[in-house]
Amino acid sequence: MKIRMGLNAALLILTAHCLSAGAQSAGGARQPASDAVDLTARFMAEGNGDSLKQHLSVMRNGRRLDATVLVAPARARVGLSDFSGKYTLKLWAAPVFNVGDGMQMDLALVVSGARRPLFSRYLDAGRRAEDRAWIPIEVPLDLPRAGDVYLEVQVSGGPQGDLVADWLALGEVRLVRER
Amino acid sequence: MNLPAAAALSWTRKLNRDLALLVLVVAGCAIPFLAQPFHMDDNFYMDMARSARAHPLFPYDTPYSFGGFHVPDMASHSHPPMQAYFLAVVQRFAGEGEGREWAYHLAALIFPLLATLSMYFVAGRFVDRPIWPALALAVSPLFLVMGHTLMTDVPMLAFWLAAIACLLWAVELNRNILYAGCSVFFFAAMFTSYQSAALLPLLGYYQLRGRGRVSGWFWLLLPPALMAAWVAMTSGHYGRLVLLDTIGYVQSRNAAALSLLGTKALALIEYQGWLVIFPLFLIYSCARGLRGRLLGLALIASVVVAQARIPGYRLLDKAIFVVGLTAGCFVFGRMSDAFLKAFLRRRGEAADGSRLGGQFLALWYFGVSAYCLLLFTEGSARYILPLVPPVLILFFQGIERSEIAEYRAEPQPLLNSGMVASGSIVLTLAWALFLAQADFEFARVYPRAAATLTRMFPGFKAYATGEWGFRYYFGLQGVPPVPPDEASVRGGSLIVTPKLALPYSLPGGLESMTSETPLVRLPFDLKTPFRIMDTHVPAGFYSTGWGLIPFSFSHQPLETIEIRQVNFMVAELPYARMECPGGTRPWPGYVWRSERRLAVLAKSGTRIVYPWSFSQALSLRLMVGISGNAASGANQACDFTILLRDAQDVILARHETTLGPGTEKGAAAWKEVRLSLPAAAPGGTLEFGYQVRGGGDLTGAFADAILVPPEREK
Numbered sequence: 027m028k029i030r031m032g033l034n035a036a037l038l039i040l041t042a043h044c045l046s047a048g049a050q051s052a053g054g055a056r057q058p059a060s061d062a063v064d065l066t067a068r069f070m071a072e073g074n075g076d077s078l079k080q081h082l083s084v085m086r087n088g089r090r091l092d093a094t095v096l097v098a099p100a101r102a103r104v105g106l107s108d109f110s111g112k113y114t115l116k117l118w119a120a121p122v123f124n125v126g127d128g129m130q131m132d133l134a135l136v137v138s139g140a141r142r143p144l145f146s147r148y149l150d151a152g153r154r155a156e157d158r159a160w161i162p163i164e165v166p167l168d169l170p171r172a173g174d175v176y177l178e179v180q181v182s183g184g185p186q187g188d189l190v191a192d193w194l195a196l197g198e199v200r201l202v203r204e205r
Numbered sequence: 206m207n208l209p210a211a212a213a214l215s216w217t218r219k220l221n222r223d224l225a226l227l228v229l230v231v232a233g234c235a236i237p238f239l240a241q242p243f244h245m246d247d248n249f250y251m252d253m254a255r256s257a258r259a260h261p262l263f264p265y266d267t268p269y270s271f272g273g274f275h276v277p278d279m280a281s282h283s284h285p286p287m288q289a290y291f292l293a294v295v296q297r298f299a300g301e302g303e304g305r306e307w308a309y310h311l312a313a314l315i316f317p318l319l320a321t322l323s324m325y326f327v328a329g330r331f332v333d334r335p336i337w338p339a340l341a342l343a344v345s346p347l348f349l350v351m352g353h354t355l356m357t358d359v360p361m362l363a364f365w366l367a368a369i370a371c372l373l374w375a376v377e378l379n380r381n382i383l384y385a386g387c388s389v390f391f392f393a394a395m396f397t398s399y400q401s402a403a404l405l406p407l408l409g410y411y412q413l414r415g416r417g418r419v420s421g422w423f424w425l426l427l428p429p430a431l432m433a434a435w436v437a438m439t440s441g442h443y444g445r446l447v448l449l450d451t452i453g454y455v456q457s458r459n460a461a462a463l464s465l466l467g468t469k470a471l472a473l474i475e476y477q478g479w480l481v482i483f484p485l486f487l488i489y490s491c492a493r494g495l496r497g498r499l500l501g502l503a504l505i506a507s508v509v510v511a512q513a514r515i516p517g518y519r520l521l522d523k524a525i526f527v528v529g530l531t532a533g534c535f536v537f538g539r540m541s542d543a544f545l546k547a548f549l550r551r552r553g554e555a556a557d558g559s560r561l562g563g564q565f566l567a568l569w570y571f572g573v574s575a576y577c578l579l580l581f582t583e584g585s586a587r588y589i590l591p592l593v594p595p596v597l598i599l600f601f602q603g604i605e606r607s608e609i610a611e612y613r614a615e616p617q618p619l620l621n622s623g624m625v626a627s628g629s630i631v632l633t634l635a636w637a638l639f640l641a642q643a644d645f646e647f648a649r650v651y652p653r654a655a656a657t658l659t660r661m662f663p664g665f666k667a668y669a670t671g672e673w674g675f676r677y678y679f680g681l682q683g684v685p686p687v688p689p690d691e692a693s694v695r696g697g698s699l700i701v702t703p704k705l706a707l708p709y710s711l712p713g714g715l716e717s718m719t720s721e722t723p724l725v726r727l728p729f730d731l732k733t734p735f736r737i738m739d740t741h742v743p744a745g746f747y748s749t750g751w752g753l754i755p756f757s758f759s760h761q762p763l764e765t766i767e768i769r770q771v772n773f774m775v776a777e778l779p780y781a782r783m784e785c786p787g788g789t790r791p792w793p794g795y796v797w798r799s800e801r802r803l804a805v806l807a808k809s810g811t812r813i814v815y816p817w818s819f820s821q822a823l824s825l826r827l828m829v830g831i832s833g834n835a836a837s838g839a840n841q842a843c844d845f846t847i848l849l850r851d852a853q854d855v856i857l858a859r860h861e862t863t864l865g866p867g868t869e870k871g872a873a874a875w876k877e878v879r880l881s882l883p884a885a886a887p888g889g890t891l892e893f894g895y896q897v898r899g900g901g902d903l904t905g906a907f908a909d910a911i912l913v914p915p916e917r918e919k
Contacts, residue, residue: 085712088275088689123717125775125803127792151714152793155779158692158714186806190794191717 063109065199066117069094069102069179078102084195086120087159091197095122098129098181098192103136104199106167106175112204113167115144115177118160121151122193127184128152129192133165134180138173149194150184160197167201223336227321230343231352234634235314238353238641239307244648245747247355248677251301253279254292263442264289268689272672273709275689280443281450285435287396288357303652303681309355316363317343317352323366324594330373331562331598333605337626338597344634345597347480349641350737350746351587357397358587364394365404365591369569372408372425376415384417384424392428396435399448400580403572405429410568414561458582465583471514472584472749473577475526478533479755480586481593482600483636486629489620490603491535500531507531515743515753522743525754536596540570543599566595584749601626640756643735644746650729650764651678651706657727658682658701658768662914664821667699667768675706675766691715696776697819697912699724704765705740718775718793720803724911728762739763774805774827774893774910777815784812796832796906798875804908806832809897811905817849817889819912823882825891827910828875831864831903841865842898843905847880852888875908881915 071078077100084093096102119131128150135142144165151157169175179196183189243251249271256279257264265280292309299308321343328335342348351358368390375383391408394401405425412421440446459465478484492500507530511523518526547563573592581588608622620628651674658667659682668687669679676686684701687694691712700719702708711719736744741761743752775793783790791807805813829845842865849858860880882891895905 085273085691086714087692090274122713124714125717125793125795127794152775153779153790155692158779184792186789186792188792188794193713 061203063201065104065177065201066092066094066197068104069096069196069199070104072101072103072178074100082122082195084120084122084197086195089118089160091118091160091195093120093195093197094199096179096181096194096196098183098189098194100194101178101180103176103178106135106169106177106201107173109175109201110169110171113169114202114204115163115165115167115199116202117163117199118197119147119149119163120160120195120197121149121157121191122195123191124151124158126152126191127186127188128157129184129194130180130182131194132180132182133163134178135167135169136174136176136178137170138175141178144177148184166204223325223339224322226336227325227339227343228318230340231317231321232314234344234349234638234641235310235317235352238645239310241310241353241645242303242306242648242652242674243309243677244354244644244674245356246673248673248680250288250292250355250357251296251677253282253286253289254296257286257289257293258296261293263439264293265439265443270686270689272707273670273687273711278443280439280445280447281454283451283454284357284398285396285432287393288355288360291360292355301681303678310353313355313360316360317348318363320348320359320363320366323363323370324597326370327366327373327594328598328601330377331566332601334601337601337604337630338594340630341482341597341601341633342593344630344637345481345593346633346637346640347476347586347590347593349637350644351590353641353644356587358590361394361398361401362590362593364390364397365401366594368394368404368408372411372417372421375421376412376417379418381418381420384421388424388427391425392431395428395432399451400576402429402432403576407565407569407572411561411565414564455580455582461579466578468749468753469578469581469584471510471530471753472586472745473574473589474533474537475529475753476533476584476586476589476755477536477592477596478529478531479525480589480640481536481596482629483632484528484532485632486625487532487535487600490600490607490625490629491539492531503531503534507534518743518752518754522752522754522757525757529754539599539603540567540596543567544571566598570595584745584753586746586755600629639733639735640737640746643731643733643737643756646731646733647736647738647763648674650731651675654703654727654729654764654766655679655682655684658684658699658766661725662699662768664819664914665697665699666695667701668694669701670709670711671701671703672707675703687711687715694771694776695818696771696773698771700769700771702767702769704767705738705763715771718803719771720769720909720911721801722909723767723769724913725768727766727768729764729766730762734758734760736763770911772803772910773912774813774815774907775803778805778813780816782814784810784814786810794832796830796908798830802828802875802906802908804830804832804906805893805910807893807895807905807907809895809901809903809905811895813893815891815893817885817891818887819882820884820887822884822915823912824915825878825880825882825910825912827878828906828908829862829864829878830875830906830908832906841901841903843903844894844896844898845876845878845905845907846892846894846896847878848890848892848894849880849882849885850890850892851885857885857889858882882912 067080077097079095082093082095084091128148131147131149133145135144149157181194183192256267260266264286265278268277269279295309295312299305321339324342325335325339328338368387371383371387375387391404408425507527511526543563544567547567570592577588604622604626611621655678667684669676669684694715736742736759737746737756738744738751739759742757742759743754744757745752746755778793787808789808791805791811791813794806796802796804842863845862847860848856850856858880860878862876893907897903
């Protein structure tokens, strides 16, 4: 396939958030707590590495986000041990495709091996029009001072067990300190 | 350098005759192409012109999409709005629509005229017969092809040349009015293209070294100051420094990366070799050193570069590359020689004026080359347009010098200076007309394609996923780009995608509901085998993304338009009423047999009732089948029912079919269904039912459903 380069004269400039993909480093590098920390590109796959795709440009209802995508069945984690106190986890979630029998998304906080469910949602873009969009999610978090703390995202198939096109996109995953 | 006295250009009969000839040539070359459809980025400037009419002070105040990306405004576009304002005026009086292109091209003729006449006056400072370089510019392939578009390149060149002409003569004649004229044209050039800011050091150098009057500096600095004020005002309005995004975009494309610089440098030379003067004359004029050995060396070097850089090209394309590179290298060599002579020659060897003229031309040429290499994200022939004038001036300066030498030469050269000068004009014109015709035919593809779609699929909602003239002419036929909110694209809509005109992908959600196999594939061929852009051959006149040579030959269709359909059953499923006694609602998915089919899957007893909003008669085609292990369904019969009802529940169309997996031979395979759906008033329903007789858990599939006009069914 030949390179499809746009001609300069008609190229519109993408906004900064589209161009800054890759600026964040993956992994659990120590991060000074600030008002909002972007976790989007920090997720690490548990098990099969192919089930996690980072920096995919996902477009939903006119909004294009640099997303981390989980391909069901998948589980991914991001370390939160550097943070403590009251935070709000804010993110956008969307099914990448509109086919399949839906998928189950579960968010949990794992503290020293113990899992605490935070949020669950069945996403069914094939049958629910409202799921054909970025869905805003906000979860309050009270992060302990000590121990291994992870945010865990799990994606599993729908009720018919059909894993076709069960791709979940997560965009602008941010940890916002409560004041 | 020969700088004739000012008196030489007094308003004489000769001058009138020369200017009239230039006007005739420019007009004569343009008239056959006045009907050229809008092409390449013309569409973008037409869109911006519409925006300028709606928001005159801030013409970028319109949300826009390009290549599937959506932005809230156009302010960070790579060009200021001069051309948009010009087109807005033409739009106001000429209107829009197919067949009105001539009015735009006629109005835009002012730019090639201004460029050519200005070139005459610029050349008048460097050669005895300025008509030759001016004529050569008018017939140069690059100028001629670009002169038939609405993009900014020729307007920018026109303002460049006018600004330069004014300054050269302002310094010579010490006239304030010429400085003011220079200032106006300089601003117009910058307000057309940001890169025209490069004029400031160029004009400033001449003003400084030519000892122009002090007030000239005011006129030279006024346009950049006004431009800075405009950028500040625009940035204030949009709440961001708009040029930062433009620069960010260039950086994001790694414009200064070594490999890309190499591509751009090769293209820069290649374009000069083919698109300024017919290469035979460039080579004859510039490559006569060392009794032809220089030419031999350059050819061998070009062959080596071709083998290293484009090993996959056809032999013919490699030959085109080698000729262009060789000719371009001689142009580059001639300009480098001029640079060295102008800057390194000791004072006293030539008159100061002559030396300054050489320096000016060399700075002009290398300045434009530098920004073409460093600022742009790819190579394009049109980017090098501003360096054509110094090349032509030096070319004809060389011919004038040879003319003097020929008086004493024995034997006379094969082609004397007069023959080279006139031959180069004539052959270049013929060559330019070939390329312009190829571009004209390329442009004509898209109005034809848009009309074909409308004829084939009347009444269908459709969306275009491409740019250039494709976008413009499909837009005229009511086929807009895919909207930012792709969820607003309803089932049954058509997605029209070109192969050449910057096709782009649909958002994942919409793509997953769209048929993989096109309903129709429409190839569009040209009458000429000349190609200046093509996906089959590496012709990359407008962009090195397509290839490193400015033209090529091909007999394959230039463009292929694919029409796909958003699967009605899948896309509209959330809006359908579902009855499913077993509790399992039907869902969209894929069914694999010998191939993958997009289907709505259902359990026994399911009814799916879609609201029916189509008013025209249609034909429904789909495949019905059993998903999973159909052989397990021994002694079972699977009934598929399709009903179209009107708002009063009267059945308008009906189809029933039964599959007997496990009992009938071949029944487990897909069965094709074709159902004519008559025209109906809104408010009806299209109902799909699936029932398994004899019990069991076989999943039924309604796959690859498409809606087409009844006449296509025949």
